[in-house]
Amino acid sequence: MKIELEISEPIDFGSGDHQYLVRKAGDDSSKPNKPYKASASAVPKQSSAKPRPKTGEPANSYVVEISEETNTENNSVDPFSDTxxxxxxxxxxxxxxxxxxxxxxxxxxxxxxxxxxxxxxxxxxxxxxxxxxxxxxxxxxxxxxxxxxxxxxxxxxxxxxxxxxxxxxxxxxxxxxxxxxxxxxxxxxxxxxxxxxxxxxxxxxxxxxxxxxxxxxxxxxxxxxxxxxxxxxxxxxxxxxxxxxxxxxxxxxxxxxxxxxxxxxxxxxxxxxxxxxxxxxxxxxxxxxxxxxxxxxxxx
Structure with a gap:
């Protein structure tokens, strides 16, 4: 499952802000696919660094792929396990x-x-x-x-x-x-x-x-x-x-x-x-x- 996230505010991935976005995107995965816009108020923690966004450039877009967990354990029983x-x-x-x-x-x-x-x-x-x-x-x-x-x-x-x-x-x-x-x-x-x-x-x-x-x-x-x-x-x-x-x-x-x-x-x-x-x-x-x-x- 792929979810597109559109970030309208610069996010510092080193500060852990992206984890909140991934959790939020996972909660909305059942809804129709549409870009998710994160505003400044939606992010719990702002980055201490203040990058200088260039005017006229489109917002940065990130694609997050969330895969469902699969059970890889082999549940087959060996008939010769009994001595x-x-x-x-x-x-x-x-x-x-x-x-x-x-x-x-x-x-x-x-x-x-x-x-x-x-x-x-x-x-x-x-x-x-x-x-x-x-x-x-x-x-x-x-x-x-x-x-x-x-x-x-x-x-x-x-x-x-x-x-x-x-x-x-x-x-x-x-x-x-x-x-x-x-x-x-x-x-x-x-x-x-x-x-x-x-x-x-x-x-x-x-x-x-x-x-x-x-x-x-x-x-x-x-x-x-x-x-x-x-x-x-x-x-x-x-x-x-x-x-x-x-x-x-x-x-x-x-x-x-x-x-x-x-x-x-x-x-x-x-x-x-x-x-x-x-x-x-x-x-x-x-x-x-x-x-x-x-x-x-x-x-x-």
């Missing part, structure tokens, strides 16, 4: 994640120890290509449809279907490696996951601020992976596998800190997003496993 809610959320996420990893491990074990199935997968590559579209459709539904992944039992059904499809895909990948390499990669992934989870919970560093940077790095990693399909180089594949392991290890720390919340700035998950939290950590673990498996395969 019991946060603890129940973390327990639910880890239970779901454990079930996913157990199911995935069982499916991979069938592929690597059933010799006839290994031969069949080698001779029928169409099986892998059929799984990929279904896998991405379910992943998009879980990642993009927030209302769907909060509805029970639809969220559990989709997550179970996604876990089975992921296990089948990993099984088709594992048949191209020796059983010993797969087992060593599984053990290494389990150890890395456990240590990074402890680190994410205990450290004072806030890794959630790196979410945007990691998103860009993953795109660069995808382009790098497409290049090494056409450029057959042992060292490029080794660098790609090592870089992928590091990137998704950091992603695991970020997603764990998003889940545990607390002092981390960008921990904004909702208590109903336990499926989404479990899905993020599960994908981090699976990607770490895939890159570590490549490292073991290149090391042979």
């Amino acid at each position: 019991a809610i946060r603890r129940a959320f973390i327990i639910k996420v880890f239970l779901i994640l454990s079930a996913q990893l157990v199911i995935t491990g069982m499916i991979i074990s069938i592929f690597i120890f059933w010799k006839d199935l290994r031969v069949w997968v080698h001779n029928n590559p169409w099986f892998t290509y059929t799984l990929l579209p279904a896998f991405f459709v379910v992943l998009i539904l879980l990642a993009c449809c927030g209302d769907l992944r909060r509805q029970v039992p639809a969220n559990y059904i989709l997550l179970s279907l996604f876990t089975i499809l992921e296990g089948l895909l990993l099984g088709t990948v594992s048949v191209f490696y020796e059983a010993e390499e797969v087992l060593w990669a599984t053990a290494a992934t389990a150890m890395v996951t456990f240590l990074l989870t402890l680190f994410a919970v205990q450290t004072k560093w806030d890794f959630t601020v790196l979410s945007g940077v990691l998103f860009v790095v993953v795109f660069v990693l995808i382009i790098f992976g497409l290049l090494i399909i056409f450029i057959r180089s042992y060292w490029l594949r080794l660098v790609y596998a090592a870089l992928g392991t590091v990137v998704f290890s950091v992603y695991l720390v970020v997603d764990v800190q998003l889940m545990v919340g607390g002092r981390h700035r960008h921990s904004q998950l909702d208590p109903e997003e336990y499926v989404f939290a479990a899905l993020n950590i599960y994908m981090d673990v699976i990607n770490i496993f895939i890159f570590i498996l490549q490292l073991f395969g290149l090391g042979q």
